[in-house]
Amino acid sequence: GQQLNQSPQSMFIQEGEDVSMNCTSSSIFNTWLWYKQDPGEGPVLLIALYKAGELTSNGRLTAQFGITRKDSFLNISASIPSDVGIYFCAGNPRGNFGNEKLTFGTGTRLTIIP
């Protein structure tokens, strides 16, 4: 099946730094979701986006639904140790009305350097 392209694949940052990652697709998406997965756990939904241009925040996290409908961005401000994990984007391609399946990104692994 199709996968979304996420970048970067991994990030090594210091505590307190801001983080940016993005997700792109060759086709138009109607929905963008961002998940975080801690080691050995299942993904947890962070933010859901449903309209082009939409900007949504959840605490220190901010995500945007790209105007072209082919991309989405996730920013984390002032990173803390519990932000460590893998971040996945997911979405529902245009035309998949009523199809509940999601397409997932390849993931961005975030590591905080002491």
Next chain:
Amino acid sequence: DVKVTQSSRYLVKRTGEKVFLECVQDMDHENMFWYRQDPGLGLRLIYFSYDVKMKEKGDIPEGYSVSREKKERFSLILESASTNQTSMYLCASSPTSGSWGNEQFFGPGTRLTVL
């Protein structure tokens, strides 16, 4: 809060054994999904179900079957486990929105090792 639970966090089985992975959700969701997650391959959909007794193949159904006898429960069955089925298995559920797709909520995962 949506809660998705999986019967085991860790399982060790031998080649050829029949393996059952159980998933239960408590939010009356119509849709349930089984994925496997392997390093470098991301999340891959095995099977999903949009109603009781209904199922559809995902991207990698070979070697697996599923059962959904009750709305809240979705079981993944490995008829004869093989070493290449060693993986992290994730269950998810979502409501049917009638629109463009919906958030899926995941369980904690079952790490299966086949020896």
